[in-house]
Amino acid sequence: MSSDSFDDLQTKNxxxxxxxxxRSKCIAKIAFSAGSTILSNSSFADVLLPSEKSHRCDYCHHLSGSDSLKRCTGCASFYYCDQICQSMDWKSGHRKICGLYNSYTSASSFQALEEHKKMDALLLSSLIAHATLVDANERNSDENTAFLTFQALLPGPMAASAPPICPKHSFPAEVIQELYSRFENNNFSIHSHFKxxxxxxxxxxxxxxxxxCMPNAAVKFILVVHKPVKLEVVALRAISKGDEICIPYIDPALLQTRTTIFDLTxxxxxxxxxxxVVRAIGMIPGPPKGQVEFQAVCKRLREFVEVMRLSPFSTGDDSLFPRDLACVLHESFISTLSEHFSAASHDGQYDVAMESSKSLSALYQLIYPPNYPQIGLHILEKAKTCWNHLVRSTHTMSIVTELERSLVAAREVFMVIGLEGDPDNGPVAEISILSDAKKSL
Ligand SMILES: C[S@@+](CC[C@H](N)C(=O)[O-])C[C@H]1O[C@@H](n2cnc3c(N)ncnc32)[C@H](O)[C@@H]1O
Known part of the structure; x- marks a missing residue:
């Protein structure tokens, strides 16, 4: 079986x-409604960020207090929910790493690496440990297909040399280098509640x-105790049979830097x-420095988005984008607006926060596809601002109405994305808590 054959990668979807x-693109074989799962794929190898180590199970990523996780008695550096996770991780690669891990991570060759390269080194180690254990005789196993598929991915544009790796293995150096050359443009950041x-x-x-940058699908991660983390690709909107399905590799709001990231990474x-559209606009001017001028641009932006039928950024028709609004595409425009909103919300300046929120929502509507998580996250922040204002100071019907509207709108976005990440404390849980609390008003 060739892992590079299109047929092998056909699914019913x-x-x-x-x-x-x-090289190739992915086409929908059937129609998908917003929120449907297009693909579900278990992790082949993964590694926790250093800040998460000892807080999450190294096997299933379940978030837990360090007191309740059990340390591996071999290396004392891996943590598990219980024996089930420990035994699963042992079989899937830890046994190739355990005895060598501490001398490997304390060696100067590892310590000298930059932080992101340390992550690469650990992930490459985990990949090799797992691949070593994939039974080569089971030619048709899912694991074998996954490994062959990884080997056959397109290499990234940069030829950085592979970092030192932990497990003893029989792979030739060229193979390790080949595998590493697939890292930058193919690996995923695993997130829970979009972190x-x-x-x-x-x-x-x-x-x-x-x-x-205007994807019709997005990636989320499902965490289940005792199981490896699962990646799911979810339709953000209705997708017709025959449409290409795309996901965002980076935040589409990086309107200026994304070209360089695509090029280099x-x-x-x-x-x-x-x-x-961004290319047709050319040079993007910085936002106005004066408060009055900045507010005038925000007002123009809101007026434009209110009457716009479809975002020019989703149709690609740059003639529909007014050039006097080009500065809203400057990355500092979004960050300034977000800071205005957060500061006003924090200081209890409700009206100011709502003004910034309206402008930010308009900008998101322009540059993101419908139901993009950032849209929902902002609407939830707006709902929290309403709630804080209601409990701390003024209680008016208009604020209650705004709170209700925001909760409904945020729920609509997260219903499309569906449950993801850690079972507790996510945006869906926060929406429920606020909805319940609202009843006591
Ligand atoms: C994760 S892979 C995607 C699968 C890839 N198309 C293949 O055939 O293996 C990432 C690589 O696909 C290519 N790619 C992804 N999106 C692209 C796009 N919008 N336009 C052109 N090439 C793209 C780039 O070479 C990128 O490094």
Whole structure:
């Protein structure tokens, strides 16, 4: 079986066809409604960020107090929910790492690496440990297909040399280098409630999905005790049979820096409608320095978005984007608006916070696809601002109405994305808590 064959990667949902420059692209075989799961793929290898170590199980990523996790008695550096997770991790690769881990991580060759390279080194170690244990005789096993698929992924544009790795193995140095050359443009940041906590390898998802800055799908992660973390690709909106399915590799709001990231990290030029508009606009001016001028631009932005039928960034028609609004695409415009909103919300300046929130929502509507998580996260922040104002100072019907509206709108976005990440404390849980609390008003 060749892992590079399109047929092997066909599922009942999708198939691959050639892409002009990116080898292949993923096409919907059936129609998907918003919120449906297109692909579900278990992690082949993953590694927790150093800040998460001892807080999460190294096998299933369950978040737990360090007191309740059990340390591996061999290396004392890996933590597990219980014996089930420990035994699963042992079989899937830890036994190749355990005895060598502490001398490996304390060696000067590892210590001298930059932080991101340390993560790469640990992930590469985990990949090799797991691959070593994949039974080569089981040619048709899912694990073997996953490993062969990873080996056959497109290499990234930079040829950085592979970092030192932990497990003893029989792979030739060229193979290790080949595997490492797939890291930058294929690996995933694993997140819970949209905050990265680990890095991982999900070969089938990597092989299938290209990037778009106006994606029709997005990636989320499912955590189940005693199971490896699962990546799911979810439709953000209705997708018709025959449509290309794309996910965002990076936050589409990086309107200025994304071209360089695609070029250096992924080795392609993005030709999505959003990038075509940004290219047509050319030089993006900085936002006005004066408060009055900044507010005037915000007002213009809100007026434009209110009457806009479809975002020019989703149609690619740059003639519909007023050039006097070009400065809203400057990355410092979003950060300034977010800071205005957070500061006003924190200081209890309700009206000011709501003004900034309206402008931020308008900007998100312009640059993000519908149901993009950042849209929901902001609406939830707005709901919290309403709630804080109601309990701390003024209680008016208009604020209660705004709170209700925001909770409904935030819930709509997160219903599409569905449950993800840690079972507790996420946006969905926060929406429920606020909805319940609202009843006591
Ligand atoms: C995760 S892989 C995606 C699968 C890839 N198309 C393949 O055939 O293996 C990432 C690589 O795909 C290519 N790619 C992804 N999105 C692209 C796009 N929008 N345009 C051109 N190439 C793209 C780039 O070479 C990138 O480094």
């Amino acid at each position: 999708v198939f691959l066809v050639p892409h002009a420059v990116g 990265t906590y680990a890095h991982g390898i999900f070969p089938i998802a990597s092989r299938l999905f290209n990037h778009s 992924y080795g392609f030029t993005c030709c999505c409608p959003s990038c075509n």
